[in-house]
Amino acid sequence: MRHPARALTEDCGAGAAVISLRDAALSYGERVVWSGLDLDVRPGEFLAVLGPNGSGKTSLVRALLGQRQLSAGTLTVLGRTPRKGSRHIGYIPQQTALPVHATLRARDLVRLGIDGHVFGPRPRTRTVRSRVNEALQSVGAAPYADVPVGLLSGGERQRVRIGQALATDPRILLCDEPLLSLDPHHQRAVTELVDARRRSHGTAVVFVTHEINPVLGLADRVLYLARGGHRVGTPGEVLTSAALSQLYGTQVDVVRVRDRIMVVGAPDEVVDPAHHPELPDGARS
Ligand SMILES: Nc1ncnc2c1ncn2[C@@H]1O[C@H](COP(=O)(O)OP(=O)(O)OP(=O)(O)O)[C@@H](O)[C@H]1O
Structure with a gap:
């Protein structure tokens, strides 16, 4: 493409952060979806964003796209406040x-x-x-x-x-559940394409997914959102029974079977409709 390939060196974390969040929070009315989020994403990094339904993964993507304002803290994307329609951000939405x-x-x-x-x-x-x-x-x-x-x-x-x-x-690729309703063969094809791109061009990848296993071997770090809290770290640091039990506030088991991981016993995100003051009855923007 137009720019020469930004070949990745071994330390794919090198280079100034392309995404920076500091003490960031996002709320809808009184419902705080997440808060206290500090995160830097660097060129060529593959960040997997995991968490149960309603934990705020898509809201994070919207904030990165400049479609949603933080309720506290700061967010910079490529050194500035994110704005809609940036050609430096590629966005892969859910299958529709x-x-x-x-x-x-x-x-x-x-x-x-x-x-x-x-x-x-x-x-x-x-x-x-x-x-x-x-x-x-x-x-x-x-x-x-x-x-x-x-x-x-x-x-x-x-x-x-x-x-x-x-x-x-783009310098950043935001992927919002791109694997939904794809079979394992196509899931692999999609993740391999995204991974190849970040390796050849140094594109930073933020990959939202419910399915941990397709990205397990690719993700440098994981951001796990749940219950208004979060954990950030390598997959080995975050995807443990101890870390997730602490995050959920209840016993959660991370079970490893061969090279696959299952999170067992994680409660669903509890959403009180009374905490959605922005919404008319039964509606959602
Ligand atoms: N425009 C909105 N107004 C009010 N509440 C909203 C709005 N958009 C999202 N929410 C609520 O914010 C919370 C986080 O939603 P979000 O879609 O970011 O979660 P998610 O982790 O992407 O969920 P899923 O995995 O189901 O796609 C949910 O409780 C959701 O109902």
Whole structure:
């Protein structure tokens, strides 16, 4: 892509932080989703964000995208307050169903990743076309570049979304549950693509997932959110019965079977609807 490859050295933690949170908190009305969060994410780092439903993983992504303000503390992304539509941030959303008759082709979706950011003069058509082709190629989606996205399988569509997110050669890749409803084979394909990118380009990765195992061998560090609290550290430091029991305030067991991990006995996030003063009855933005 446009920038020369930012090859990673052994110490993938080197370099100034691209994301910095200091004593950060995020609330909806009176409900504090998380607080006291101190975190630096460095170029090329793979940070897995784990936690039960409602623990605030997506809210963190929204804050990083500049879509949600912190209620306390500070957040800088690439040295400044995050703002919407930054081309330095690639975003891979959750799988969403697309209508079969959607006429947008895979290459159109990727092109949106480039044009969608541009407020000033548009890049030249030929430049855009070759960038789109490069992005599709890099994620193995070139064979179905001209197929309407509504006809693609979940795994194929997710490749195209990654291509879209990478089309501007972002310095940070935010992935919000990109593995949902993918089978293990496609989960591996998605995580390997993301991992290859951070290794070749030094892209920092924030990877929100419910499923620990697909990212276990890749994550440098884990941010585990639960019950308004959090733990940050290497997978070996955070994913232990002692650390998670302390976080949940009750006995939780981290069970290892061969190279897989299961968290057993973790209570669901308890959400009191009375703590959602922003919401009209039954609604959610
Ligand atoms: N716009 C909003 N207004 C009020 N409350 C909200 C809003 N968005 C999220 N919440 C609440 O904030 C909490 C955290 O939500 P968030 O979506 O960040 O959690 P999550 O960890 O991503 O959950 P999941 O794993 O289910 O996607 C939840 O209790 C949710 O209901």
